[in-house]
Amino acid sequence: MSKPLSRLLLREQLAFLSRDHSSWGEHLDRVRSFLAEGLQVADPARPVLILGAGSGLEVPWALAPAGTTGWDADPWSRVWTALRHRCWPPWVFEDLTGGLADLAATASRSALEPWSGRRRDRESARRQLAGLLPSLQPKPHALATWIAAHRPGSILVANVLGQFGVVAERIVEAALGWVPWDPDPERADPLAEALEDWNRRSIAALLGVLRDSGAELWLVHDRAVVFSGGPLELGPWEASWARQLQSEAEASDALAGVDVPESLLGPGLELTRKERWIWPLAPGQRHLVEALAFRRHG
C-alpha cells in the first residue's frame, strides 16, 4: 500500500471509531455472534482468514483458532486489535480490491493536461476521469495469491465489502484535490456512475476469488444505506433487500447492485444462514446489514 492510501484508511478508521456508539448495541451483538459462529465452526486444522478485520470492534478474536490471520489495509488495525483483544495475530495490510493505486494514479492524471502539465478546468477533469474509469479492472491479486499459498478452510468478510465504494470516492477526491460529485441527485453524474461501475467490478472480482477459494464463507456487510428519517421496518427475508424494507425509505445500494448469493452460489457452496438487520449508525443514517454464511458440500 502506498503511504497516501494507508493514511486515508487510517483517517477513515479514526472517523469510524470516534462515532457515537451508544445506539450500536444490537448491531454489535448480532455481528459478533455471527462472526463467533463462523470462528467456532471453522476447521482448526486449516487456516482461517478475516478480511476487513479492522480494530476488532466486531470480531471476537478470543474464539479464533490459533494462527487466524487478519487482513486490513489500515496500518494501525493490528495494533488496535492487539490493544482491544490482547493478541498479536498474523496480518496482511494489502488493498483487497487490488485497484486503489491505479484508481488514485488515474484520478491524479486526469486533473492535469499531459501536454502542458497545467491543471485542467474541473469540468474537463471530470469528463476525462469518467472516460478513463471503464478501462480500469480492479483485481484482488494479493488475496488470490494468499489463498493459493495458504488454502484457508474458512474466510470471514467482516464489514468491508460496502467500504470499497466509500474509500474509492475519498481516493478520487484526494487525488483531484476537490469534490467532483454533482450535489443535485436529480442530475445525471457520469463520473459518479463510472465510479459506481468500478465499485461493482471490484466487489464482483473479490466475490469471484472467494467463490473459487474452496473455503467456507461468512460475510457480513452493509447492504444499503438509508438516509431518510421516519420508521423503518423489515419484513420476512426476501431475496431482494429492497423488497424486505417495508417502509417508503430512500435507500442507496452499498454494493453497487451486486447480489452476493447470486455471485457465490454454484456447485459446492450452499447458503446456510441469511439475516438482515438495521444498524443505526448515526442520526439520519441507518444501514441495512446483511449476514450470509456459505458452507461447502461434496
Ligand SMILES: C[S@@+](CC[C@H](N)C(=O)[O-])C[C@H]1O[C@@H](n2cnc3c(N)ncnc32)[C@H](O)[C@@H]1O
Ligand atoms: C467498517 S470497518 C470494519 C470494522 C471491523 N470489522 C472491526 O471489527 O473493527 C471496514 C474496514 O475495512 C478496511 N478496508 C476498507 N477498504 C479496504 C481495502 N480496499 N483493502 C483492505 N482493507 C480495507 C478499513 O481499513 C476498515 O478497517
